[in-house]
Amino acid sequence: MTSLATVYDRERERAVDPEQREDSVARQQGGSDSELKLEKDGMSDTESKVDSGVPEVPVPPDDTPEVLNKALSGLSSRWKNWWVRGILTLAMISFFFFIIYLGPMVLMMIVLCVQIKCFQEIITIGYSVYHSYHLPWFRTLSWYFLLCVNYFFYGETVTDYFFTLVQREEPLRILSKYHRFISFALYLTGFCMFVLSLVKKHYRLQFYMFGWTHVTLLIVVTQSHLIIHNLFEGMIWFIVPISCVICNDIMAYMFGFFFGRTPLIKLSPKKTWEGFIGGFFSTIVFGIMLSYVMAGYRYFVCPVEFNNDSNSFQVDCEPSDLFQLQDYALPSIMESVTGWTTVHLYPFQIHSIALSSFASIVGPFGGFFASGFKRAFKIKDFANTIPGHGGIMDRFDCQYLMATFVNVYIASFIRGPNPSKVIQQLLALRADQQLHIFNSLKAHLTEKGLLKNTSGENK
Numbered sequence: 001m002t003s004l005a006t007v008y009d010r011e012r013e014r015a016v017d018p019e020q021r022e023d024s025v026a027r028q029q030g031g032s033d034s035e036l037k038l039e040k041d042g043m044s045d046t047e048s049k050v051d052s053g054v055p056e057v058p059v060p061p062d063d064t065p066e067v068l069n070k071a072l073s074g075l076s077s078r079w080k081n082w083w084v085r086g087i088l089t090l091a092m093i094s095f096f097f098f099i100i101y102l103g104p105m106v107l108m109m110i111v112l113c114v115q116i117k118c119f120q121e122i123i124t125i126g127y128s129v130y131h132s133y134h135l136p137w138f139r140t141l142s143w144y145f146l147l148c149v150n151y152f153f154y155g156e157t158v159t160d161y162f163f164t165l166v167q168r169e170e171p172l173r174i175l176s177k178y179h180r181f182i183s184f185a186l187y188l189t190g191f192c193m194f195v196l197s198l199v200k201k202h203y204r205l206q207f208y209m210f211g212w213t214h215v216t217l218l219i220v221v222t223q224s225h226l227i228i229h230n231l232f233e234g235m236i237w238f239i240v241p242i243s244c245v246i247c248n249d250i251m252a253y254m255f256g257f258f259f260g261r262t263p264l265i266k267l268s269p270k271k272t273w274e275g276f277i278g279g280f281f282s283t284i285v286f287g288i289m290l291s292y293v294m295a296g297y298r299y300f301v302c303p304v305e306f307n308n309d310s311n312s313f314q315v316d317c318e319p320s321d322l323f324q325l326q327d328y329a330l331p332s333i334m335e336s337v338t339g340w341t342t343v344h345l346y347p348f349q350i351h352s353i354a355l356s357s358f359a360s361i362v363g364p365f366g367g368f369f370a371s372g373f374k375r376a377f378k379i380k381d382f383a384n385t386i387p388g389h390g391g392i393m394d395r396f397d398c399q400y401l402m403a404t405f406v407n408v409y410i411a412s413f414i415r416g417p418n419p420s421k422v423i424q425q426l427l428a429l430r431a432d433q434q435l436h437i438f439n440s441l442k443a444h445l446t447e448k449g450l451l452k453n454t455s456g457e458n459k
Contacts (some may be wrong), residue, residue, distance in 0.1 A: 010294065017389070019356065031344055064153055070371040072084070084254070084258060088329075088386055089250065089391055092386070092395075096242075103313070103315075104231060104232075104235060104304045104315065107231060107235070108231065110225070111227050111228055111231075112150075114224070114392055115147070115150075115220055115224035117222045117385070117391075117392045117393075118220045118382075118392055118393040119146055119216060119217075119221070121382040121391045121392060121393045122216045122219075122220070122382065122393060123139070123142050123213065123216060124383070125377055125379065125382070126138075126209055126213075127139055127142075132325075134196050136199075137193060137194070137197040137421065138209055141190055141193060141194055142213045142216075144193070145187070145190050145213055145214070145217060146217065146221065147186075148183065148187045148190060149217050149221045150185055150221060151186065152180075152183035152187075153221065153222075153225040154225075155175070155176070155179045155183065156223070157228060157229070158172075159176045160421070161232060161305075161306055162306050163421070163425075164306070165306065167427075167428060194206075194210060204224060219400060223400035223403045223404060224400070226404055226406075226407040227399075227403040229407055230403060230406050230407055230410065231304060233245070233414075234300065234304070234306045235299070235300045235301075235304070235315070236294050236295065236300040236301050236304055237406060237410060238346070239290075239294065239300065240291055240294065240355060241355050241359065241402050241403070241405075241406045242380050242399060242402070243286070243287075243290055244283050244286065244287050244290075244352075244355055244356045244359035244360075244363075244402075245359045245363050245398050245402050247279075247282065247283050247287075247359075248280070248282070248283040248356075248360045248398075249367075249398065251275075251278060251279040252271075252275040252276060252278065252279030252285065252364070253275065254275075254280060255272075255274050255275040255278030255282075256270065256271065256272045256274060256275025256276075257275075257280075259272075259275075259278070260273075260275050264276050267368050267371045267375065268367070268368060268371045271296065271364075271368075278358075280357075280360040280361065281358055283360045284353060284354045284360070286356070287352040287353065287355060287356030288349050288352055288353065288356070290352070291348050291349045291351075291352035292345075292346060292349055295323045295346040295348050295349070296323075298316060298317065299315050301319050301320075301322075301323040301348075302317035303315075303317065304316045305317075322346070322347050322348050322351075322414070323346055323347075323348055324347075324349060325344055325345075325348070326346070327342045327344060328342060328343050329341065330343060354409065355405075355406065355409070358402065359398075359402055361403070362405070363398045363402050364398060365401070366398040366400065366401035368394070369396050370382075370394065370397035381394050383392050383426045
C-alpha cells in the first residue's frame with residue numbers, strides 16, 4: 001500500500017507544473033498525512049488536469065473580407081498580410097481623423113467604447129477556461145465590477161469638470177457628496193456576491209479568476225480614465241501621444257518588413273532591431289512636425305472646459321506660453337552643420353521629443369507584455385475584430401502605457417494650480433468658511449506687500 005501511494009504521488013507531481021510541484025513538496029514536508037489525504041480527496045480529476053497545464057483558448061478564425069481575399073489571392077501570405085494591414089491601417093487612421101473632427105465629447109465616448117471592448121476581449125479569454133467548470137456568476141460579476149469602477153472614476157471626473165452643473169442640480173449634488181461611499185457600497189456588494197458564489201473543490205480557480213478580473217480593471221479602466229484626463233488638458237495632449245504610438249508601430253513594421261534581419265526580443269520574433277531603430281527616429285521627426293502644425297490652433301491646445309451658459313463643452317482660450325513661438329539658440333555643433341544660429345519653435349515641440357521618445361523606446365514594451373500574455377494562453381490575437389490586426393486590445397496595448405506616462409508628465413512638468421477650480425471649491429464652502437479663507441488670504445497678501453494695510457485708517 002505504501003509503494004502504491006508513493007507511485008501515485010510521483011505521477012501526480014509529473015502532471016503539474018513547477019509551481020504546483022513546489023507547493024506539493026511544501027505540503028508534504030509541512031502537512032500531516034491526514035491533510036494530504038483531504039487535499040487529494042477534495043480535488044477532482046478534471047480540476048487537476050486543467051490546473052496542470054496552460055488552458056487552451058480557441059483561435060479566432062480568419063475573417064479577412066472576401067473582397068480583399070479575392071483581390072490579393074495571387075500574393076504570398078507575407079505580402080497578403082502586408083496589404084491587409086496597410087489597407088485597414090489607412091481606414092483606422094481616417095476614422096481617427098473623423099472622430100477628432102467631431103469634437104472632445106465624441107472622443108470621450110470612443111475612449112469608453114474602446115475600454116469596454118478591450119475589457120471584453122481579455123475577460124473572454126479567462127471565461128473560455130472558467131466556463132468549462134459551469135461555475136456561477138463569473139461573467140456577471142466581471143461586468144458588474146467594470147460598472148462599479150467606471151462609476152467611481154467617471155463620477156470623480158464629472159464632479160471635477162462639471163462642478164457648477166453638479167452644484168446646480170440637487171440630485172447630482174447629493175450623488176457628488178456621497179459619491180465615494182456609494183462607490184464603495186457598490187463594490188462591497190460585488191465582493192459579497194463573489195464570496196457567496198464560491199463552490200467547493202474549485203476555490204483556487206475562482207480566486208484566480210477574481211484576480212484576473214481586477215488586474216484587467218487596473219490595466220484597462222484606470223488607463224482609459226487617464227486618457228480622458230489628458231484630453232481635458234487639451235486635445236493636443238491626446239492626439240500627439242496617440243499619433244506617436246501609431247507612427248512608431250507603422251514605421252517599425254515598415255523598417256522591419258523591408259530591412260529587418262536582427263531579432264529584437266524572443267517574445268515577438270518578428271520584431272527586429274532595424275525596425276526598432278527606424279521607428280524611433282521616424283517617430284521623433286513625426287512628433288516634432290505634428291506638434292508644430294497643431295500648436296498653432298486653439299482648438300487643439302486649449303483645455304476642454306464646460307460652459308455653464310450653454311451647458312456644453314468649449315475649446316477656446318488664450319494659448320499659454322507653451323504654445324507661443326519662441327527663438328532658441330542652436331548649439332555650436334548644429335550651427336556649423338546647418339548654418340542657423342537660432343530656430344523658431346513652440347516650447348511644446350521640445351516636450352514632444354520626450355513624448356516621442358517614450359512612445360518609441362518604452363511604449364513597445366506594452367506590446368511585448370501583450371505578446372507574453374498571448375503566448376501564455378497559446379493565442380495569436382486577443383480577438384479577430386480587425387482583419388490583419390487582431391482585436392482592439394492588440395492595437396491599444398501600447399496606448400494604455402503611453403496614457404499613464406502623459407498623465408504623469410503633465411502633472412510633473414506642465415500642470416500648475418488651476419484658479420477656476422480653486423474658486424469653484426471655495427464657492428462650495430459655507431459662508432463662515434469662505435470668510436475665514438478671505439481674511440487669511442488678505443493677511444497673507446498684506447504681509448507680502450501686495451495689499452496696503454488699512455487697519456490704521458479704519459481706526
